[in-house]
Amino acid sequence: MTTIDHWIGGRTASGMSQRTSTVFNPATGAPSAELRLASASDVADAVGVAEAAFEGWAQSSISKRAKVLFAFRELVNNHVDELAALIVDEHGKVFSDAQGEVQRGLEVIEFACGIPSLLKGDYSDQVSSGVDTFSFREPLGVVAGITPFNFPVMVPMWMYPVAIACGNTFILKPSERDPSASMLVADLWQRAGLPDGVFNVVHGDKVAVDALLDDPRVAAVSFVGSTPIAQYIHERGSANGKRVQALGGAKNHAIVMPDAGIDFAADHLSAAAFGSAGERCMAISVAVALGSAADAIVEAVTARALAVKVGNGHDASREMGPVVSAAAQQRIKRLIGTGEAQGARIAVDGRDLVVPGYENGFFVGPTVLDDVTTKMDVYQEEIFGPVLSVVRADNIDDAIAIINANPFGNGTAIFTASGESARRFQRGVHVGMIGINVPVPVPMAFYSFGGWKNSLFGDKHVHGPEGVSFYTRAKVVTSRWPEVAASAGANFNFSTTAR
Ligand code: NAD
Helix, strand or coil: CCEEEEEEECCEEECCCCCCEEEEEEECCEEEEEECCCCCCHHHHHHHHHCCCCCCCHHHHHHHHHHHHHHHHHHHHHHHHHHHHHHHHHHHCHHHHHHHHHHHHHHHHHHCCCHHCCCCCEEEEEEEECCCEEEEEEEEEEEEEECCCCCCCCCHHHHHHHHHCCCCCEEECCCCCCCCHHHHHHHHHHCCCCCCEEECHHHHHHHHHHHHHHHEEEEEEEEEECCCHHHHHHHHHHCCCCCEEECCCCCCEEEEEECHHHHHHHHHHHHHHHHHHHHHCCEEEEEECCCCCCHHHHHHHHHHHHHHCCCCCCCCCCEHHHHHCCHHHHHHHHHHHHHHCCCCCCCCCCCCCCCCCCCCCCCCCCCEECCCCCCHHHCCCCCCCEEEEEEEECCCHHHHHHHHHHHHHHEEEEECHHHHHHHHHHHHHCCCCEEEECCCCCCCCCCCCCCCCCCCCCCCCCHHHHHHCCCCCEEEEEEECHHHHHHCCCCCCCCCCCC
C-alpha cells in the first residue's frame, strides 16, 4: 500500500511523525493508502518554509503572480479528469459530479487571475493643498486552509488561488479521508512556475490543526467543516490573534409552495438531496411543503428516490455513489432509525441497500422521511447523507419561521411561481445563500460564499471580493511633496482638509 507524504518546500516530505491513518475507497470499503499525520514539529517546519518563501513572493510583481495563476489555470483545466478520478477513488461521488466540482474550483482560479484589477487601490488627488491620499492592500504572510472531505478539490480552491494571488504563502491541511487530489494540485502549482514554499500541503488531524492555530507565524486561517470544529477553530485562532473565517455545517431547507410546478420541484429536490449522496454543504435536507403541495411532492420525490442508480462512482451509468466512510454509513442509518422511532413515516428506506459486487462499500440508498417535526433528531442533526426530511407547514410565514428558528443558515431555496412569495422569502429568511427555483444556490466565484448563524464563524465569506479582503490588509497613505523652501512653519492644530 502506498504512503501519502506531505508537500513542503516544493517536494514530498515524510516528516518526523510516525503516526498514520488509513485512506479507504468508499465504493469497495477497502483501504487504499496510508496517510502521514504531521506532528507539531512537522507543522512548524512547514510554517518555517512558507515564512521563508513569503518575502520573495509578496515582493514579486502583480503581473508575475497573475502569470503563474494563468499557467496554473491551464494545468488544472488540462487535469480535470485526473483530479476527478482521485476524488471518486477517495470520496466516492460519481465521476461527472467530481468533474463539476473541479470546474467550480477552476472558476475561483479564473477569478484570481484577475488579481491586478482586484487589488487596485483608491487615489484621491489634492485632499488638501499639495496633499494626496491613496490606499492599497498588502498580503498577510503565511495563511492556512483546513478543509473537509466533501469537496477535496473545490473547497481548498475557494482559498489558495485568492490567497496566493494576493501575495501570501499557503499551508493546506486537507481532510485525512481524501488527501490525494491535493498532492496533484501541489505538483500542478510547481509546474505553473510557483516558487517552492509558496504552496504547501501538510496532512494530519487535530495535532496538525492545533499546531497551525497556535503558531504565531500563521497570520490567518480559513476553515470549512462541521460546526463544532468551526467554532473551535474560530475561538482558538482568534484567541491567538489570527484572522479567522470558519465555515460550519448546514441544514438547508427548500420551501415547496402550492403554486410550484411539482415535477420541476421534485426533479431539483431529489438532485439536491441525493446528489453526492447528500454530502454537500448546500444539499437540501429538509423540504418544507405547503398545503396541497405536500402529498404531491412526497409522491413525486418518492418515485425519483426509488429510481436513483446507486453504485461505484467510476461507473458512468450511476447517479449516486457511497458515503465517505463506514462511520458515516452507520451514523446515517442510526439517524434514520431515530426518525422512525420518533414518529416520522419512512416513504423510502435506503438503509438496506446492497450494491451487487460492492457488498463491503459504504452505501446508503436515497431515503425520504415524511411527517418530520422540528423536534425530531433527524431534523435537529445534520445528517450529511442521502436523506430528505419533509416537514409540513400551513403558510409561507410559518415556513420562513421554521427556517429562521433553525440554528444553521447556510443555504435555502423556494420553489414557487409567485414573485411576491419569492421576494417575501428572500427578504425574510436569515440565511446567507438563497435560491429562487434554484435548489443549490452556490454563488459564482466572483461573488462570495458564506452562510449565517452556525454555518459561519467570523465575518468574511470565502472567495470573491470578501476573499480578497480576507487575505489582505489595507494601507492608506497621505502624501505631500513640498518644495523645500516652502514651509509655512509648524501648525499645532489637528490638520483639516480646508487648507
Ligand atoms: P470535520 O469538521 O470533521 O473536518 C474538517 C477538517 O477539520 C478536517 O481537515 C479535519 O481533519 C479537521 N478536524 C476534524 N476534527 C478536528 C478537531 N477535533 N480539531 C481540529 N481539527 C479537526 O468535517 P468533515 O466531516 O470533513 O466535513 C463535513 C462537514 O463540513 C459538514 O458538517 C458540512 O456541512 C461541512 N461543510 C461546510 C461547508 C460550508 O460551506 N459551510 C462546505 C463543505 C462542508
